[in-house]
Amino acid sequence: VTTDPDVVASFEEDWTGRWRGRAACVVRPRSTDEVVAVVRACAAHGVAIVPQGGNTGLVGGSVPRAGEVVLSLRRLDAVEPVDAAAAEIVVGAGATLAAVQSVARAAGLEFAVDIAPRASCTIGGMIATNAGGAHVIRFGMMAEQVIGVEAVCADGSVVGRVPDLRKNNAGYHLGALLAGSEGTLAVITRAHLRLVPALPERAVALVGVPGAAEAVQAIAALRRLPSLVALEIAFAEAIDLACRFARTECPLSAGFGAALLAECAGRTSPLEELADAVTALGALALDAAVATDASGIARLWALREGIPDAIRAEGVPHKLDVAVPVARIPEFERAVRERVASLAPGARVVVFGHAGDGNLHVNVLGLAADDEAVDDAVLRLAADLGGSIAAEHGVGVAKVRALALTRSAADRAALRSLKRAFDPAGLLNPGVAVPPD
Numbered sequence: 001v002t003t004d005p006d007v008v009a010s011f012e013e014d015w016t017g018r019w020r021g022r023a024a025c026v027v028r029p030r031s032t033d034e035v036v037a038v039v040r041a042c043a044a045h046g047v048a049i050v051p052q053g054g055n056t057g058l059v060g061g062s063v064p065r066a067g068e069v070v071l072s073l074r075r076l077d078a079v080e081p082v083d084a085a086a087a088e089i090v091v092g093a094g095a096t097l098a099a100v101q102s103v104a105r106a107a108g109l110e111f112a113v114d115i116a117p118r119a120s121c122t123i124g125g126m127i128a129t130n131a132g133g134a135h136v137i138r139f140g141m142m143a144e145q146v147i148g149v150e151a152v153c154a155d156g157s158v159v160g161r162v163p164d165l166r167k168n169n170a171g172y173h174l175g176a177l178l179a180g181s182e183g184t185l186a187v188i189t190r191a192h193l194r195l196v197p198a199l200p201e202r203a204v205a206l207v208g209v210p211g212a213a214e215a216v217q218a219i220a221a222l223r224r225l226p227s228l229v230a231l232e233i234a235f236a237e238a239i240d241l242a243c244r245f246a247r248t249e250c251p252l253s254a255g256f257g258a259a260l261l262a263e264c265a266g267r268t269s270p271l272e273e274l275a276d277a278v279t280a281l282g283a284l285a286l287d288a289a290v291a292t293d294a295s296g297i298a299r300l301w302a303l304r305e306g307i308p309d310a311i312r313a314e315g316v317p318h319k320l321d322v323a324v325p326v327a328r329i330p331e332f333e334r335a336v337r338e339r340v341a342s343l344a345p346g347a348r349v350v351v352f353g354h355a356g357d358g359n360l361h362v363n364v365l366g367l368a369a370d371d372e373a374v375d376d377a378v379l380r381l382a383a384d385l386g387g388s389i390a391a392e393h394g395v396g397v398a399k400v401r402a403l404a405l406t407r408s409a410a411d412r413a414a415l416r417s418l419k420r421a422f423d424p425a426g427l428l429n430p431g432v433a434v435p436p437d
């Protein structure tokens, strides 16, 4: 248990710097039994808990708000040996994504979900946010990787089964239920995950297109590639920012409005398949850069993955993670820029995301931390276009008020019932994910 303000401070603020609060203390258990003891002690004293993994969440759900106990799971970081016969692995909730990837790769396998903060984000946090990332288009989100979980409920009881079985319909699927629960239903302590075959041969293309309309046409063409594992988008201002931040020249010649990053992978080289597809884009593609060697691939991905850091270096962003039907990306992109310009004329809009999933990250720079007008307008726009106000980062505190835009009254009542059933005293991450009555 630590109350040292210098140590506690890093647990009290989120990655963006937009969300910060105050913690009574930080508790760092090493085992499920110790998590049980902490949860029981908090329950006995009516003290609220904020579970925290790597603290890389982007919706304010991992930071304390008003004197809660921060329950850090990072010390539960065991990664057990891969079960090669089943292509599965059991890990502690505090294991980082990078640690799991490294053990899986050593066994000739791969963990299917990949996100940029891999060295810090934890499997527990990724399940709790139902993280997505670049490979959803091929392998699905975190919920689809979870075979079983072990979790500590608000009363200190331990539920779930680890290891579990891929086929186990004896009751509700607890892993699926806790995926996206953002620390509000139970504290995840261990997880049993599926792994996928490694696809060692890769090819990546960065393709400049005139704008969002052409991007959608290119997405339709590239999506047909059997070896496609990622299909990302960044509009010109995002690529420009990332290049300036990395002090590197843009691999595309100037004049593009948006860039698509397509990655193909297989047991044999997918280069020909990808190169043919890019050539077949014809006039849609203004320019393209293709890489097959590890360093070239890393350089192209670094541009895409460097965008959040490049934005953060410019100021404290409002990060609005939304999804819209892929075909409506152009409509959304145009309207977002118009609405932000009319509400906050000096603000800068930087848009990028996972194109194949219709998932756009709208970043707005130049707003006060508590200015909600632009956030509301962007989320309302996504909802009006048949989209989601929270695509992969979760609801957290950032979007709890906006849930009503896309969740019916009956849905919201069901969320509250579930919350009450798991956590009747409301001590697990209060104020997060579940809308008030």
Ligand SMILES: Cc1cc2nc3c(=O)[nH]c(=O)nc-3n(C[C@H](O)[C@H](O)[C@H](O)COP(=O)(O)OP(=O)(O)OC[C@H]3O[C@@H](n4cnc5c(N)ncnc54)[C@H](O)[C@@H]3O)c2cc1C
Pocket: 015, 050, 051, 052, 053, 054, 055, 056, 057, 058, 061, 062, 073, 093, 114, 115, 116, 117, 120, 121, 122, 123, 124, 125, 126, 127, 128, 129, 130, 131, 132, 133, 134, 182, 183, 184, 186, 187, 188, 189, 308, 309, 392, 393, 429, 432
């Ligand atoms: C640069 C950057 C890029 C990112 N890219 C992506 C991306 O491509 N796709 C994507 O989906 N996300 C992305 N994210 C956000 C993503 O949600 C988080 O990185 C990750 O899933 C959270 O893991 P964490 O361990 O840091 O959790 P934290 O931030 O510590 O917590 C996140 C939430 O989970 C809860 N929680 C944490 N651990 C547990 C546990 N053991 N039991 C119960 N609840 C728990 C917390 O209370 C909180 O509500 C990105 C973040 C950054 C900073």
